[in-house]
Amino acid sequence: MKRGWRLYLLLIAALLVSCAIGLGIGAVHLSPGDLFAPGVGQLRLARVLLTVVVGAGLSVAGVIFQALLRNPLAEPYVLGASSGAGLAAAMVILMGWSVAGAWVLPGGAFVGSILTVALVYALARGSGGALPIHSLLLAGVVVGAVLSSLLMFVVSIAPPERVHNVMWWLLGNLQIFDWGLLRAATVLVVCGLGITILLARDLNLMTLGEESAAHLGLNVNQSRVLFFILASLITGAVVAAAGLIGFVGLIVPHSVRLAIGPDHRRLAPASALVGATFLVLADAFARTIMAPTEIPIGVVTACLGGPFFLFLLKRKRPV
Amino acid sequence: MLLIQGITAGYEKHIVLQDVSMNVAPGEFVGLLGPNGCGKTTLLRVISGILTPRSGQVILDGRNILTMTRRTWAQTAACLMQDMGMDTTFTVREVALLGRSPHLPRFGWESHHDHAIAQKAMEEADIAHLADRPVSAISGGERQRAFFAMCLAQGPRLLLLDEPVNHLDLGHQIQLLECVRRLNRQNKLTVVGVFHDLNLASEYCDRLLVLRNGRIEAAGTPGEVVTPELIDRVYGAKVVVEANAVSGRPHVVVAAGSH
């Protein structure tokens, strides 16, 4: 217990330091006094806040999906949330539907991602409410593949100058211009994270398998639906606000598990903190390395995260 | 302790159990036998409340299990299955503590009391010396004892076993079943177990039930049930049944070439 508090203090300190770095550097030089002033200061503040929310959200969604599917390769997009959101976003961008307002693109991505997961869930569900994990993974892969080819089809018939915009969206984008969107994403992710932490013990039971979890007093069907909804809402919110950012939801929960063990009551909050810290640093890098040009955040997360994860894996065997 | 009345159950269109009834008294050690697909494991799933029967009812400790919450069920009974938790990295102690789940408040952590119970369970399961090792890093027999400790930490009055010693070597099989028997004798723990091995069942159980095609074919003490005729009828195998030199219980011997 005591050691637990020390761990959180350490992780919170790391997050604060990374936020200080994220706020301190950027395409434009800012003195500390300008940080909270209107203008560049507020814009950067909003971006760092969004990055914290997105990093935490992706990691928690990854934690939930890995526990539910009992699959170490599960990540927030495993059930097709990414391809559903991608298709919806591409339609909005290519058809010029974003005319209707700033909320059309994030809203479309959110709806696309939630609908896809719901479809995968419905397809995988056998009669009598059984939900074999391998059917779920298979349905996720197949629906994802179909939607991805539809995305490719939409892109292939689109004017080339717009294809560029879709591609960028698919690589993740943490630029934020709207406090409302930031607020909405924050509310969804914070609520999702809170409920996950409160119910984290149920995730522990789920990792033993559904039958064992039932023997230990868990109402498996109810918990499963609840966690699916939670993880999908978090993923949807994150995708709507920032597009698709790979690797975070996969490697952060893994790395944290290697360091502190599989107890979800610690794993969920610690992954949220580590994910936020990681993404803030990765974004600071993406914003400044070629400033004022920005490089895609998805590229940075993969290039920084991949080798780090392999290093952890080599050092400590069991996953 | 456990009353099973007229259970018919199955999956989708396929009926597995037909009108099965049985009665288990407190402190009894009952073994379920039968060839593959006879419905042994399905019966355990019905008793667990995981599979809802088409008709009939299961009364656990005086209450119909369909009216119980999963939590109440888990406070009364526990189930040890085969090959549990192959892919978790929980330590043995954490696994034992998971057994306290049905007793913890909804959002609470384990108290000192829960830790003490888990510690005692590990000692009873003879696994306390490995308390801080991840279960993925110990042997199969040790892992089953860790999950046995988890079941004990639940503080059950009924313990269900689903072929718990499958895939274990002989030493580990006996170690685990000795543990179960000790608790059965000392703590009056009621045990209902599915067994694959006729000799182990005959050696450890007070009473045996033999299932065939979803119906109870025979029931009684090992001496009454384990006979060459029954084994031929149920398993389609000709064997010789001798008496165990130490316990006097029936012992099945395969005689090659006697067919």
Added chain:
Amino acid sequence: MKRIITLIFLVASVAMAVAVAVVLFHQTPAHPTTQPTALRIISLSPAMTEALYEMGLGDRLVGVSQACNYPPEATKLPQVGSLGMTNMETMLSLAPTMVVTTDFERDDTMQAIRSSGVQVVEGHIATIQQMFESFEKIGKLTGHPQQAATLVQKMKGDLAGIHARFAATPVERRPRVYLEVWHDPITTAGSQSFMDDVLAHAGGTNAAHEISRDYPIISPEKVIEWNPQVVVLCDETTRGRGLEIVRGRIGWERIDAVKNNRVIDDLSMDLLIRPGPRLTQGIRQLCERLYPTESGR
């Protein structure tokens, strides 16, 4: 992945086979380029389509791309595909002697067309000077150098007239303009882009001129720091709501262009980004918006 590659390969080889068959059985003239009367042009470039009509070569066009929407007669011609997605079979069935291509086309498609004996004219245009050169080049290749020279002269004259509007304003006092090519993520036009040159000819200074790229994704913070006096939105879907959109962005409300209500969202992009004969119209429109009064200031 492997299967996709195989499939693409298969489709491509079938396309090649068909192309070869079409060429063989179509009996293309032995020396197409030597006989001006036999000139059959496919233009994939909307800008060059306009230029060809302007030079009186409209009746030589036998095919265009879907993007060629001007003049109206051009839309009645057979279409051979969209930008970057041309159908080789359709193209070869039109028996062209010359194909005018764009930066978007695939190299292998163009190579295949070239190797079937068709003249391929490439046009990479990053400045207005290069645009004039491309007109002169196509004029020479089609035997219409005089018409090309006339077009270039006319457009240079137009530009001179536009320059007069801001000639009195010294370079450092010309309005700083931020061009927004796309908003999610923020994309602008750097010094390597055609738009940079267009802006200079309209009397503006490109805020992003310091970036030596064509269309870079940039940090939105930088736009606040540049503090442009004019914002031009190129996404025509935001027409009429530009000021509201830009003002609503966190931190952007302090930009001069927003404070002074100088967000331009209603320019016709076909006139402004297309290196064709109507470009000077687009530049004049932009210039009039940058310098609302005749003498500058």
